Amino acid sequence: MNSQTDSDPLVRFTDVSLGYGDFTVLQGIDLEVRRGQVVAMMGGSGSGKTTLLRAATGQITAQKGSIQVFGKDIAALSGEGLREVRQRMGVLFQQGALFTDLNVFENVAFPLREHTQVSESQIVERVLDKLDAVGLRAAAHLKISEISGGMARRVALARAVVLEPELVLYDEPFAGLDPISLGITAQLIRGLTDRLQCASILITHDVAESFAIADQVYMVGQGKLIASGTPQALSESQDAYVRQFLNGEPDGPIAFHYPTSPAFTKWLDQHTGRS
Template sequence: MSAPLPAEDILVDVSNVDFAYDKRPILSGINLRIPRGKLVAIMGGSGCGKTTLLRLIGGQLRPTGGQIRVAEHDLASLSRRDMYRLRRRVGMLFQFGALFTDLSVFENVAFPLREHTDLPEDMIRDLVLMKLHAVGLRGAHKLMPNELSGGMARRVALARAVALDPMLIMYDEPFAGLDPISLAVVGQLIRKLNDALGASSIMVTHDVHESLEIVDYIYFLSGGKVVAQGTPDEIRASTDPFVKQFVNAETDGPLPFHFPSDDYRKTLMEVRP
């Protein structure tokens, strides 16, 4: 595994974090670090707490234990005003894009600029066209979301996520529902924009093979815990049963097919009234 980084090189530091909905535990003792300028993937089976972890880092939820620091700010100690100020420096690409359906492509990308800045309209116009040009869709700025393909919509959402040149970009299943070509295009854009902006990125995804081509580091979650981590090369070479099952899409392994329940045979043999 890679050597630990100095504290000043860490943008997001998640330390011993627990989280539960009511009394149902979701995350337990989570430790992970997101270095400045790096693209980090969080992987794991459905329901293991990946999206919940994104919400905790974004300050939408508060942990029931542990600490989360973003840009050296302890999220638990921030006032609402300071939290909103910090969020302006964070971009978010939601699953399936989540574009405003009644706004054009241009207006979707312009929205965060108008919401969070006092820039004049001519400057907003130039910035929007620059962001759309970066994702290859400057020529589509007049289109409405219902006129876009799935891949185009995801690229517009990506342009909107980076409109304010964020220090941190979070992606929730950015490849969901995309065809192989669109998936590759979006993956390369995520990598190129991260490097061009000098940002840090956290990507929650199930797409192992595309992620291994673009990310710097990977954390695997299972049962609400970090069960494996490493660089793409370390993950490819791993003999860990969980990693092998997940990377190779094997049906047998530590991740069970059945949700925990009573003994099946015993249940069938129970005497019914």
């Protein structure tokens, strides 16, 4: 039985530890994401941001703690139950993952054809509505090879929200975009979140654009949740890690080198001939 109300978090991590095999990437993670919020999960490269996204979508299971999505324990779901939860989500992958043999319209229409029984006229109406929301209604007929990288990201965004999901996850949505496309994409994420009254989670290291649209920021590093709060609160923080990350400083508590793990030590022993 799902007794979730509109005021309950759509996503809740409680004392969660995440990792792969024997290696723990993050531990002690507590976070909440509510309807209508844009939440940024930030950290340096290799800090575990994408691991958080994989955990929220049920691709990996928490080593410790609980992850609830739409009021359900995601670790207890499998098969049809997991598929139903994932259908309530939209995901914008880092590379867009568009089908190059389909035109813009058919790329956005794909989830509707795959997961719904709506009529062709409804598909046309819904797809053109979402393309209009990202400023690309008149590009519906174009091949993917005929549009720019920034336009392709907006097509992928339209596809991610065409089923009007309750939760949208964005994996590095600003990576590789020029300044204009970057600003447009940020405002589209904010606008679509408000229009659909969904929750949006950004996995990102882009400070300026994320802070401009986020309601809440969670910052991970050194294997844990370093800081959380509103963009304004974090901007005023004197925490050494937060200051180093926000200012892009090379020296500080964030180490450049990937941490040594038991798995690496074992591998190194095998390859250097140590007994």
